[in-house]
Amino acid sequence: MAAKTELSDSRKNSNQYSTDVPSSVKKKIKCSNGLKMFMIALSFSYICKSLAGTVMKSSITHIERRFGTTSSEAGLIDGSFEMGNLMFLTLVSHFGSKSHIPRIIGTGCFIMGIGSILTCSPHFFMGYYRYDSALTVKPLENSTGIYTPCSTDLNLTGYSESSALLKSGCKNESGLPMWIYVLMGNMLRGIGETPITPLGITYIDNFAEEGHSTFYIGILHSLSMFGPLFGFLLGSLCAKLYVDIGYVDLNTITIKPTDSRWVGAWWLGFLIMGILSIAAGIPFFFIPKSLEKPTKERKISASLNIASTNESRSQRTNFKNPEQKKESKNLAGFFHSLKRILSNWMYIIYLIHSLFSFSSFIGYVTFMTKFLEQYFGQSISKLNFFIGIIIMPVISISIFLGGFISRKLKLKTLGIIKLLFISYICATAFQVLLLSFNCERRSVAGLTVTYDGNNLRTHPQNTSFPFCNSECNCDANLWDPVCGDNGITYMSPCLAGCKSSVGHGNDLVFHNCSCIEVHNFQSSTTSAHLGQCSMSDDCSRNFIYFMAVQALSSFFVGLGGPSKMVLTFKNVEPELKSLAVAIHLLILRTLGGILAPIYFGAAIDSSCLKWATNNCGGKGACRIYDSISYRNIFFSLCVGLNVPSIILLIILYMVMKKKYGKNNTGQSSNGEIDVDESNLREPLKNNKQFITSVHEDSETHI
Incomplete structure (x- = not known):
């Protein structure tokens, strides 16, 4: 009987196991x-x-x-x-x-x-986008498609009409831009x-x-x-x-x-x-709120259930109001942890270093295409295409390679900071090398050169109306550049003194231009075409070299990317890692991500030579910059932020070397233990979102 009962129980258990x-x-x-x-x-x-x-x-x-x-x-x-x-x-x-x-x-x-x-x-x-154009000028009577930019009759010019449009546009414009x-x-x-x-x-x-x-x-x-x-x-x-x-x-x-x-x-x-x-x-x-953990992990957690239950019971008996005490403890602990982080000089030095380098990176990325357009005369469409197919793959490969080198060489703290230092030195060196690829300043009459072709030594002051166009009743605010046969760009066909035109759309050609005739008296052609004069062939070749060196600079920037992420929490205690990364993220994105584009843009505005006019007659977007000044200001800001960043990195290396010792064996000279990545493995598990957000969740880390 007992044997039969045992047999039935075993079958029951086996059936239960088979269903489980x-x-x-x-x-x-x-x-x-x-x-x-x-x-x-x-x-x-x-x-x-x-x-x-x-x-x-x-x-x-x-x-x-x-x-x-x-x-x-x-x-x-x-x-x-x-x-x-x-x-x-x-x-x-x-x-x-x-x-x-x-x-x-x-x-x-x-x-x-x-x-x-x-x-x-x-x-x-x-509404539709309106830009300054010579086609707003009224044509001559009994003619089709023939415009007279230079005329002594105000009724035949677009000046009065454009003024009326400005006034009406200003009235219709709402108070909020x-x-x-x-x-x-x-x-x-x-x-x-x-x-x-x-x-x-x-x-x-x-x-x-x-x-x-x-x-x-x-x-x-x-x-x-x-x-x-x-x-x-x-x-x-x-x-x-x-x-x-x-x-x-x-x-x-x-x-x-x-x-x-x-x-x-x-x-x-x-x-x-x-x-x-x-x-x-x-x-x-x-997608559900929660998913079942794998079976093995559930069994392990079940074996620890009794111990955790006993521990929770002991906590309930020890505290009458645990939530209130826990809250006060966390609040006091937060300020204590914050004080410990802000008193950590290695963390502060690296934070300031990151702020300088991040601000330089943000300003450069935001206005790089605009600089290349103004300096090399390339379209933004072409520049975005080159960045997409050249620069971005190079950065992706270098980020992967930086992580691979760190893992292959099993770099510890001092090794990581050495790799970051090398990447910064090389990236900054190639960035300085970019200054060697020169392009000539555009020759724009009244802005960069005089109407007889001589260079202007100072910023132009009322140089739009020389004797060759003084009788043309031109609008000085109009920006519709034309390229004369003499290789000089004029701000408008009226300011070039052109008296007739032939053609339609982009094929429009202006003739009998008095300002071009004065400068080009030995030639019989005194015509001008729409658009600025094209850059020289040497400038086009320099653009190719510039992009090649830019790719090398971007490669070294990406090579130090993984090291920057690790050093964010490398010099703090494991329990302070999450707060350290959060503070690092907050400072960089507030002072770098928000402020850097603003003061970079303000500095670039100082090199503008010709501003557009908005509907109310105020200052609009810049039409043309002094390319040399733009280059000097732009790269001075970038390199000027990178140089103190490198100096701070050297100081940080010296401080860390003094603490961790020459051999970087994990034991510091004063007996403290090096915070290696293996020591942070468990704490990192619960706070990966903070680490990843430094690199991934930022708008500017593209």
């Missing part, structure tokens, strides 16, 4: 499928957010021209993303991890999409991107198998690099298309993509990004 195995397998498969779905959705959102950031960087010059802003105002628009992102970063990171993470990320994608659509919305309410809506949309996009990185990595770390979360994060980093690549290519396409494409006859457009008045279809990129971002948020609403 498929159940656990099903749960594991369900968990795996849910995590895979989350990874696919998160990867798509990563690509969308980096793609949107790159579209903004590649479109900032066109936004400046379309809304008639200065470079400093354009820098404020660009930095508004950081403002919105920083406002909610701490709140989302703290409270979002306790809520339904996928739904919060999906909501963030929706907000990000709405922000992108709001950014491009002013295009549909502003339209670029404010672009700023608000960019800020809203920053708010929407806030939960993607910190909460996404938290979800992966919570429900991935042990040791697999790092692999998944690596996949996200790799896929996110496609965003800047496609972003610059999309920016190149949009910059090539005219802003009002589909609404105006392109045959009537008299400017080309190389013209400083050209505005591409900047809004199209944001519209596409808005749709993609909204689509990226949909899958997150079908």
Whole structure:
């Protein structure tokens, strides 16, 4: 009887075991499928957010021209993303991890999409883009398509008509500038991107198998690099298309993509990004709040359940009001931890070093395409294309190579800082080398040269009306450059003294130009063509060399990327790592991401030679810069920020070498233990979102 009972119990246990195995397998498969779905959705959102950031960087010059802003105002628009992102970063990171993470990320994608659509919305309410053009001048009577830019009759000039348009446009203009809506949309996009990185990595770390979360994060980093690549290519396409494409006859457009008045279809990129971002948020609403952990981990946690239960019971008996005491303890502990971090000189030195280097990087990336356009005479569409297919792949390869070198050589703290120092020295050296690729200053009559071809030694003062065009009743504010047969660019055909014209659209040619005749008296041709005179062949070759050296500089910048991430928390105690990275992120994005584009733009504005005129007659966007001054100011700021950054890196190395010893064996000279990466492995597991956000969640790390 006992044997029969034992046999039945064994069968029962075996049946129960046989039913438990498929159940656990099903749960594991369900968990795996849910995590895979989350990874696919998160990867798509990563690509969308980096793609949107790159579209903004590649479109900032066109936004400046379309809304008639200065470079400093354009820098404020660009930095508004950081403002919105920083406002909610701490709140989302703290409270979002306790809520339904996928739904919060999906909501963030929706907000990000709405922000992108709001950014491009002013295009549909502003009317058609108007630029200064000689075609606004009235033609002669009984003639077709023949314009007389230089005329003694005010009724035959566009001066009175343009003045009336200015007055009416000023009256109809609202009190709030339209670029404010672009700023608000960019800020809203920053708010929407806030939960993607910190909460996404938290979800992966919570429900991935042990040791697999790092692999998944690596996949996200790799896929996110496609965003800047496609972003610059999309920016190149949009910059090539005219802003009002589909609404105006392109045959009537008299400017080309190389013209400083050209505005591409900047809004199209944001519209596409808005749709993609909204689509990226949909899958997150079908992902559950939590996933089942794998079977092995559940068994391990079950074996520790009794101990944890006993510990929690002892905590309940020891504290009558644990929440209140825990809150007070955390508040006091926060200020104590903050004091320990701010009194850590190695951390402070590295923080200031990072701020200098980050500000230089942000300013350079924001205004690099504008500099290349002004200095080498290339179109923004072409520049965005070259950056997308040359610079971005080089940076991606160098970041991977920097991590591979650190792992292959098993670099410790001093080795990592040496690699970072070498990368900074090489990147700065190549950046200084870029100054050797010279292009001549454009010869613009009345701005850079006199009307007889001599160089102007000082900033032009009332040099627009020499004797050759003094009777033409020209509008000095008009910027519609023409290239004379003498190789000099004139600000308008009227200021060139041209009395007749033949042709239509881009083929318009002006003849009988008195100012060209005075300078070119030995030649029988005194005509001018629309547009500025092209740069020399030597300048075109220097542009190719410039891009090659720029690729080398970008390679060394990327090579030190992994070292910068590690050194952020290398010199603090493991329990202070999260707070140290959060402070590092806050300072860099506030003083670097927001302020750097503003003061870079203000410095660049000082080199402007000719400002456009807005509807109320005020200062608009800059039409032409003194290219030499622009170059000197631009690179002086970049190198000027990099030099103290390198000096601080040397000081940090000396301090760390004194602490950790010459052999870098992990034992410092005063007996302290080196904080190696292996010591931080466990604390890092719970705070990966902060580390990744330094590199990934920043708008400017493209």
